[in-house]
Amino acid sequence: MIDKNTQQNTQVSSKVTTIPVRTWSWLHVNDTTITTIEEKEVQEILQIQVPQEIEIVHSIQEYQNLEILCDKKAEDAYLEQFQKSGVTERTIKIPKDYRGEEAIRITTDFKQHHSASIEDLVIMAGKHSDSTVYLEGYSDDSKEYYHLGRIRVILEEGASLKLVKAQFYSDKTSHQEVFGALLKENATLHLIDAPLGSKGSVQNWNIIMEGRESEASVDLLYIGDQEKQLDFTSRLEFRGEKTNGELRIKGILLGKSRKILRDTLDFISGARGSVGREVEDVLMLSGKVRNLSVPLLLCGEDDVVGEHAATSGKSDEKVLFYLMSRGLTEEEAKLLLAESKFAAVLDQLEDGNIKEQILHYLQKAMKKED
């Protein structure tokens, strides 16, 4: 029921198994807690700006049966939500051979009169097209907004897509998202995702390199601060021959935050000549954080190369000392180090605005530490 006075949502929690292969229950890494709402009416907040050659359809009918999310249970729970409360459906069609300078911009910006946004988005990149999409999320600090999104991306043969996602929702906002991508022959996906905001993101990625020689390059940035709980599940599926996938994760944990990341490289039998890598690097800036990593490597094909690496630790004392010997305070030095973790990814962002926002968000989060 919507509380008429404050227009808050009534939230219901449930557990779904998000890990591809279960392990010991006492570790509590098999399941994710997801939140659904009781409300039957949500607003259409999603705004899309596209160059004229690109078509937007207010429906996902055509892709109704497209199953590219690995997490059936989470997806089913979310689909129930779509039924219950209504959903904003949009399909963006990037035509064959499209080569535009102008990026497609998709934004969700919660304002006072909003309460919840539930989105079902499909982006179809036509054959040999080359485009850039920005997907951003913002909210003010006035109340507990609810955001749920399903994003499915199809890259047709030879298509190339750079997708930059960043959300800076306020600490009171609930944010959950499932993302699926299907890459056909020779398609290339470059995804940069920075789900920094909200009271604790729950995100799921499933990228299927189905076509021969398709490639996925993914950068994930996260920041855990205060008492937030971050729950991430990513999966790169190598299905076609000579596919190439790499996932690079940089995380910063502060305060009493808790993060769980299950990242999977899954080589299906037949994916001959494929190469996959996943690397997670976590900077822990507080003694009270909880850092859970499950880097899964699943393999059914011998002619592949799969690697994953994970490192976790605090700031290097020697580096801090060096920076301070050049006049920086300890806080400034730590901030510099934290920024340097994100630097390589930030350098790839053409949009200066998003880059600024990310750095600003990081500074804010680190300040809250003191």
Next chain:
Amino acid sequence: MEKEKTRLEDVSRALYDIKNPDVFQFKTASGLTEDIVREISSQKNEPDWMLAHRLKSLENYHKIKMPVWGPSLEELNMDDIVTYVRPKTDLKNDWKDVPEDIKNTFERLGIQKAEQESLAGVGAQYDSEVVYHNMREDLLKQGVVYTDMENAVQEYEHIVKEHFMKLVPPSDHKFAALHGAVWSGGSFVYVPEGVHVDFPLQSYFRLNAPGAGQFEHTLIIVEKNASLHFIEGCSAPKYNQINLHAGCVELFVRENAKLRYSTIENWSKNMMNLNTKRALVDKNGTIEWISGTFGSHITMLYPSSILRGEGAKSEFTGITFASKGQHLDTGTKVVHAAKNTSSTIHSKSISKDGGKSVYRSSVVMNENATGSKSSVICESLMMDAISRADTIPVMDIRNDEIDIGHEAKIGRISDDAIFYLMSRGLTEQEAKAMIVRGFVEPIAKELPLEYAVEMNQLITLELEGTIG
């Protein structure tokens, strides 16, 4: 040494498959009931507290559910398993006195020879009871105790009661509960303060009866400043019915002590191997696990270390080779529960002919593990596209002043490496075998020579596909 090699080269899996006729002194009915448990206890003349422990474990067994992760255990039907088979002999300390057929089994497996040449003591278990136990005189004089578990329950009741199934309680999981109810045989080792046992003690477990289970319990306490190398060997002939191994190993490594626990598991391919091994390490103590898993149909094995004392260390080196019809789910768990503790894990696996090898681990750094370090390296070698290699490692870190590094790799033998070796005259088969042996070399060099040689033989046999 040359002669020794030739002898082992002639040996194939056939050696392990030699079956003795199924004669026994006593055998319980198959299945698991309170009566059967009482029967086992009475056969051993146990003190009341042990019987009570068994019964409580049985209760737990019925209450606890099967694990919802890992390989499917549906082929296991407890109603068909005979939990206790007493061989036609009692405990001897001279091979002369051991019945011919049993003695020959162990002789073929090289036990007597190893005992003479390179061990400080041997325990040999046949089906459910230990048939032979002996240790060098001088160690006895230094106060080292090495005896079978049943004897320990009687003679060292106080210390056994204090430790028995405290590290692996029957409430831990279903097969720990099963073990608690029907355990039989195994070794008890006590190394007093400051004593360094210079040569290894070895216990060998041989399961001969078809459709039977082996539930040996090994309890080792290494006191302050002492050290020991313990070797566990096991095998069983191949039958068409399921055999079960649900043993338990509890290791207590006290302050500044060092314990190395080496195992080569070579169960036959009808075996369900659900073993639980755990070590508790005190201040500055070290536990070294050396683990080679080659046989069995299904294995679930995760030697674990709890580092509760400051500066405690755990080193795990393991190799798993999963071939046709095998699902080997192995790995390790480490809990860093004190300052400045460290762990290293080095695990290698090979999957071939449809075999499935799963590496499963957990490294937990508690809030009080300041200054601790952990390094995990995990490599999987795939030999074809019908096999599987899965790695499911978990790191749970609750302290920022730690250092943890984890690396895993999956791949196959590179064509370039094979071409290079063939260009020097080795056939493709020889080149592959050499590369695979090179792959497992870091483990081989930690094993006593006979085991390393045996392991290389097993690998060669597996690669040739002669093991059925």
Next chain:
Amino acid sequence: MQKNILEIKDLQVEIEGKNILRGLDLSIKEGEIHVIMGPNGAGKSTLANVIMGDPRYEITEGSLFYQGEDIKDDRTDERARKGIFLSFQAPEEIQGVSLENFIKAAKGAVSKEPVKLFPFKEELKEKMESLKMDPSYAKRYLNVGFSGGEKKKSEILQMMMLQPKLIMLDETDSGLDVDAVKLISENIARSRQEHQSMLIITHVTKILQKLDVDYVHVLSEGKIIRTGDASIIEEISNDGFMAMSR
């Protein structure tokens, strides 16, 4: 009359559908030393790898005869056992297998007799000394963590221990300092017996100092475009490869 140890006629070789050798002719008589030079990408390494039987390359046309026999269908190890040896440009690192054990296994394979341990160790020690290789390398894993120079020495050590009939050196001098090249060159010259034939692929000619080169070929765009004696080396360093085209 000296026999041809290697006879290649009109060889066409492809890799992954790409044509690399386009009608190559080459004849080497027993005991001769041939040098192959040419611009990068011409096909020099391909030639050596094809003679060694690298399965990635496909011979689409032409013939490859060794000691009068057609070896096109011979496996790599069969060719090794017949006495063909290739010192690789970038030798593989093989974990867990010591240099000593590897050479022993190779020697056993090639000589078809069990290797006598003591004489083997003596010979290995002696040859490592002459190559100025630290004796500890014998126990180290094959090429793992070896510097470029040490890897090349490891290849030449193997060559000296296996005593092949046809020795192919693929840019053995590349990446080495002057002293290392001199040392290797001396060792090759000293250990080489009269009947051993050589096919040397090189950029830097210092390795040829102590050797009596019989023929120098220029390989360009998949074919041999010029053949002469050692004197054309100077021509090449003055005028470049392009000037060599007829």
